[in-house]
Amino acid sequence: MNNDHSSSGDRMQSRTASGLSGFLTNVKYLLKGKVLVANVLPVFTAFWLALYFSGEDFSSHFGTFLLTMIGSTLIIAGALMFNNWYEADLDKKMDRTQNRPTVTGAFTLTAVFRSAVITTILGFGIMLFTTVEAALYSFLGWFFYVVLYTFWSKRKYTINTIIGSISGAFTPLIGWAAVAPANHIVPVMLFYLLFIWQVPHTLAIAIRRLDDYTRAGVPMLPVVSGVPMTIRQMLIYIIALLPFPFVLLPSMGLIFFIVTLGLTAGWIILAFRGIKTMDTVLWARMNLRYSLIYLIITLLVMILVTI
Known part of the structure; x- marks a missing residue:
C-alpha cells in the first residue's frame, strides 16, 4: 500500500521542523503513517474474529493481543523503513515522496537501515511469544515486501504490484494465527480480500502519480502499458x-453481506466510469479514496457484527 503525497506546506514543515515535533513528523513520513495503520488494522480485525469464532474471551487473551499488535507493528514498520532506505534514490525523483526524511536528509540512510534491522528483529522476537504460525506469516509478509517487492521486482517488473499485494494479504493471517490455526474460511477470505483490494488501490495511485513514476523509471502498469x-x-x-x-x-x-455487497457494487460502477472518462487523474483520485473507505468499512462491519 502506498499513501498519497502531502502538500508543499507539509513538505516544508518536514524540512524545517525541529525538536520533538519535528522528529515525530519525520518518523510519521518514514513509516508512511497511513500505510502502517492500514496494515495493522487487518491484524486487529482478524485477531478479534478469531476470538469470536473460537468462542474465546478477549480478557483471557489480552497479553497475546498486546504481543501480536506490538510485534506485527514493529515488523511492518521495519519493512517500511527498509523500503525507504532502499528507494531513497527513487524518492528524490518523485514529488509525492519529497517529505520523507531519507530525501530531506533529516535521517541518514545508515540510521534508517540500522533502525529497520533492529525494529524487525525486535518484532520477530516478540511474535515468537505468540504462536509459531503467526510468526511464520509475519516473516512471509516481511519477506514478500522487503526482498521480493522492494529489492527485486519494484524496479524491474510490472508484477511488483502483485507481489506487494501478496505481502499485505498476510496481515489478517497474523492476527488470526495468534489465537487459532488459520485454516478457517474467514482468515482465508480476508487474505483474498486484502490481496485483491491492494491491486486497484495501488494502480489508482500509479495513475494519479503517473508523471512521478515515469520520471523515476518505475515500471508500474500505466507507465509500461498505458492508462486505458x-x-x-x-x-x-x-x-x-x-x-x-x-x-x-x-x-x-x-x-x-448487504454492506459489503453494496460497497463492491459502488466500486464496480465507479470503475466502469474510468473506461470513458477524460480526466483519468480525477477518476484515479476518486478510486483511491473509495478503496480506503471500502476497506475500513468492511473491516469495521466485520468487527461490529461479532460484538
Whole structure:
C-alpha cells in the first residue's frame, strides 16, 4: 500500500521542523503513517474474529493481543523503513515522496537501515511469544515486501504490484494465527480480500502519480502499458471482489453481506466510469479514496457484527 503525497506546506514543515515535533513528523513520513495503520488494522480485525469464532474471551487473551499488535507493528514498520532506505534514490525523483526524511536528509540512510534491522528483529522476537504460525506469516509478509517487492521486482517488473499485494494479504493471517490455526474460511477470505483490494488501490495511485513514476523509471502498469489498459485491469480486480460477501454470508450474517455487497457494487460502477472518462487523474483520485473507505468499512462491519 502506498499513501498519497502531502502538500508543499507539509513538505516544508518536514524540512524545517525541529525538536520533538519535528522528529515525530519525520518518523510519521518514514513509516508512511497511513500505510502502517492500514496494515495493522487487518491484524486487529482478524485477531478479534478469531476470538469470536473460537468462542474465546478477549480478557483471557489480552497479553497475546498486546504481543501480536506490538510485534506485527514493529515488523511492518521495519519493512517500511527498509523500503525507504532502499528507494531513497527513487524518492528524490518523485514529488509525492519529497517529505520523507531519507530525501530531506533529516535521517541518514545508515540510521534508517540500522533502525529497520533492529525494529524487525525486535518484532520477530516478540511474535515468537505468540504462536509459531503467526510468526511464520509475519516473516512471509516481511519477506514478500522487503526482498521480493522492494529489492527485486519494484524496479524491474510490472508484477511488483502483485507481489506487494501478496505481502499485505498476510496481515489478517497474523492476527488470526495468534489465537487459532488459520485454516478457517474467514482468515482465508480476508487474505483474498486484502490481496485483491491492494491491486486497484495501488494502480489508482500509479495513475494519479503517473508523471512521478515515469520520471523515476518505475515500471508500474500505466507507465509500461498505458492508462486505458490499467483501468481495464483495475475493473477486473474490483469485480473479483464480488465473491467475498457471498462466501462469508453464512459466517458473518446478512448485515455484513448487504454492506459489503453494496460497497463492491459502488466500486464496480465507479470503475466502469474510468473506461470513458477524460480526466483519468480525477477518476484515479476518486478510486483511491473509495478503496480506503471500502476497506475500513468492511473491516469495521466485520468487527461490529461479532460484538
